[in-house]
Amino acid sequence: MFIFKNAWISIKRNKGRNILIGIIILIIACACTITLAIKNTAVDLIQSYKSAYDKEVTIGFNRENMMKDFDPSQEEGRTNARERFDNIASYTISDVEKFADSKYIDSYYYTYGVGLNGNNIEKAEIESNNDMPNGFGHGKGNNFSTTDFTLTGYSSLDAMSEFINGTYTMNEITDNAWDVAFDGNYVFINQELADYNELHLNDKIQLKDDDGNTYEFEIIGIFKENEEEGQTMSMFSNSANALVTNANAVNSIVSGNENLKGDLYPTFIIDSYDHVEKLQDEFYEKGLDENFVLQSNEELALSGVSSIQNINSFATTFLILTLIIGGVVLFVINMINIRERKYEIGVLRTIGISKLKLTMQFVSELAMVAVVALILGAGIGAVSSKGISNSLLANEINSSNERVEEIGKNFGNDGGMPNRGDRGEMRGKGMPVVQAYDSIDAVVDIKVLVELLGIGLSLVLVSSIASMVSIQRFSPLTILKERS
Amino acid sequence: MMANKKKENSPKNILLSIQNASYRYSDAVADDYALKDISFDFESGKIYAIRGRSGSGKTTLLSLISGLEKCSEGEIIFDGKSLKDMNLDKYRNSDIGIVFQSYNLLPFMTAAENIILSMDANGLKIKNKKEKAIELMEKVGLKDGFADRKVLRLSGGEQQRVAIARSLSYNPKMIIADEPTGNLDKQTESEILDIFQKLAHEENKCVIIVTHSQNVCDSADVVFDLKKVKEK
Structure with missing residues (x-):
């Protein structure tokens, strides 16, 4: 009680200095509240976006x-x-x-691809030499580029990513298609190939390998490839000659012919x-x-929140800088404070106040000012954090868009990034992508307040080091002699 | 050492005993002692004057007695206990009261607040501390009206009285004063000495005064001459 009473008297006595300290802590608290709110919300958004993948x-x-x-x-x-x-x-x-x-590993699936020629069908007339579907053609030992068709076998529905992500949609399908799709020689073919060869559901197609072995498949579905917006009509479908079957069918073809090499692409769903x-x-x-x-696919999983990640990094850097600068300023003010109050320390030590009590008094003074400043700072920060965070995010998205346009201009395209045909929109190092979020609801919650309290107490303790050390070192008699 | 004994109390009621105490500053060379091999006993109910030339070690002796410094050699026994074994902060805020030449009051506080601060440091549990402070001020000759005055608005004599009142706030057994009348005129010096006389002879306190003043030495029961010790 004596400590707090004395601390309160000292605060009232040194109003100017304590108001200055209060303003500095208020600014630090305000900045910390905003940055912590942004940071925590950004981390949550990134986590939720990642978990969606x-x-x-x-x-x-x-x-x-x-x-x-x-x-x-x-x-x-x-x-x-x-x-x-x-x-x-x-x-x-x-x-x-x-x-x-x-x-x-939580689960897994795979695709198994092999290149074959047509026996009773012809490949669709397309203008490109490259007729491979997305995701193929970069494996070891594939011979797709020399064959008419690519037969891709999926191990399960999970593996059929083109259908899941909407690249392909089914136009026609037999009643029992999904009952038999993953076992036996059944295929889904592209509408263009069907039109080109006048094929219909339940028709049978024959494929052959280079050794002359033939394989018969029944058509159980016809799909089309969805063209991306902005793609010109002169562009051909990438998947016209892609045949979709099950992995077992491809495996039986590949394992029965040692000259035939298939491409196996497993995907493992992991826990972290x-x-x-x-x-x-x-x-x-x-x-x-x-x-x-x-x-x-971590990079891909985070690509939609790159602006929020940038904001998060900015918030972290800003927080660290604020704390370092604020801590140094408070430390210096405290050091000056101690020098000015040397005589007081000497008198108090002489009348028998212990070093510990005296140190606690000085820390309490700063803590009292800090608590008031932290409350005010948290309030101001809570009010302004949403607006500031959204403004920062908007700037970040604008600058991303400007970068896209600039790169687009380099390719002679004023409308943005060029499309690279079969490889889709150009993405890669430094290439901004469409953002998943255009606003960030930076909320000051209990977590932010607890973190702020921790930061405040740490700042008080760090900046009180000057007074702690000085009180330990001061000799009361020497101080009083100097004064005399 | 040499002491001029003016009065004898029998039987002896020794409160403080200095036993072969020596003190050397931490940065001093091997044999350069500020005080060497001092032994003396201080009894309750007496005024002691310690005099000596500048540099004779008066203030050093006072800081050893008041527990602000520790003996390099020898020891000091207070009320049967060695200061080495005592909590010196507790010793200073309950067993002894210290009065300085330059008063050492906190200038931003009132006279009463300075006294109450000392009571708080002692942990004294009384209901009305201000009333007690006023009572102590009256005891040293200050009227009620001084209580709420900032100490900087008081004269030197008045400040010294406040300092004495502060030293009495927790009723210590011993008062240690360092040149308490050094900044005061003859009249005020005499009044302050009267206070010390009363404290020693009426309230049975041991009063130790470090001084240059002949008046102080004359009013003391025992004079301890550090100059003579050194010369000897």
Whole structure:
């Protein structure tokens, strides 16, 4: 009680200094409230956006490993790289099943693709040499580019990402299509191919490999590819010659002909992006060739919230800078305060007030001012955080859009990013994407207030270090002698 | 050491005993002692004057007695306990009262507030501390009207009386005063000395005064001459 009473007397006595300290803490509290509200809300938004995506990992080539010691100017180097590429041990469906037996994996699916020629059908006349559907053509050993058709087998409905994301929609389908789709020789074909060859539901098509083996499939559905807005009518469908079946059908074709190589693309749904590296090590232990690596969709999952991430980073940096500058200013003010009150300390020590009590008095003085300033700062911050955060986000989105337009102009397109045909909209390093959120509801909740209280108390303690050290070091007699 | 004993109390009622105390500043060379091998006993109910030339160690002795410094060698026993074993903050705010030449009052407080501050430091639990402060001020010759005055508006003599009242606020057994009349005129000096006389002889307190003043030495029961000790 004595400590608080004395602290209160000192606060009243040094009104000017304490008002100055209060204003500084108020500014810090206000800035911290706003940045904490933005930061916490941004983190929640990012988390919820990430959770809306399945956490997926796929197997891709470790290009860095493969290009090691590769010297394109030397014939030997080129040969070595080719040999290394040919010697990579591929994986099979049973390998994938083995990999999937992991505590980090919730579920998995895969697509199995193979290139075949038509026996009783002709490929659709398209102007491009590249007739591969999205997601194909970058695997090892595929021979799609030399064949008429790509037969893609899916392991389950989950694997049919083109239908899930709306790239393909079914035009016609037999009554029992989904009952038989994942077992047996059934296909879904593109409307363009159907029109071109005058094919209908329940018709049978024949495909053949280079060795002359033929495979018959019954048409159980006809789909169309949805063109993206802005695509010109002269553009052809990417999937005209894509045939969709089940993975078992493709597996039976590939396993029955050793000259035929299929492309197997497994996708594993994992519990956390943090486990990708551990999972990769586990895959290596289970026999995955080290020329493969696991690739997650984390970057894609975050692409829609890049502006919010930028705001989050800005808020974090601003918070740290505010605390450092505020802490230093408060520390200096406290140091001056202590020097000015040396005599008072000497008198109080002489009349028997312990160093601990005296230190507590000085800390209490600052804490009392800080509590009032923190309450006011939190109030002002709560009122202004939503407006400021939305203004920051709007600026960030505007600058993203301006970057898109600038890059678009570089390609001679005033309307924004050019479309790269089969590879979709150009995205990549530094390329902004459409934002998932155009506003951020930065709320000052109990979490923000607790964090603010923690910051406030830490600031008080850090800036009181000057008084703590000085009180420990001051000799009351020396102080009073100096005064005399 | 040499002491001029003017009065004898029998039997001896020793409150404070200095036993072979020496003090050397931390930055001093090996044999450069500010005080060396001092031994003396202080009894309740007496006034002691410690005199000596500047640099003779008067203030050092006072700071050892008041627990503001610790002996380099030897020890000081208060009421049967070594200061080494005591909480010196507690010792200063309950067992002894200290009065300085320059009063050492807090200028931003009133006379009463300075006294109440000392009561608070002691943890004294009384209902009306201001009333007690006024009572103490009256005891040292200050009227009620002084209580609410800022100490800077008081004269030197009045400030010294407030300082004495502050030192009495928790009824200590011993009063230690460092040149308490050094800044005062003869008349005021005499009045202050009367207060110390009463405290020693009527309230049985041990009063130790460090001084240059012959008047103070004359009014003391025992004079402890540090100058003579050093010369000896």
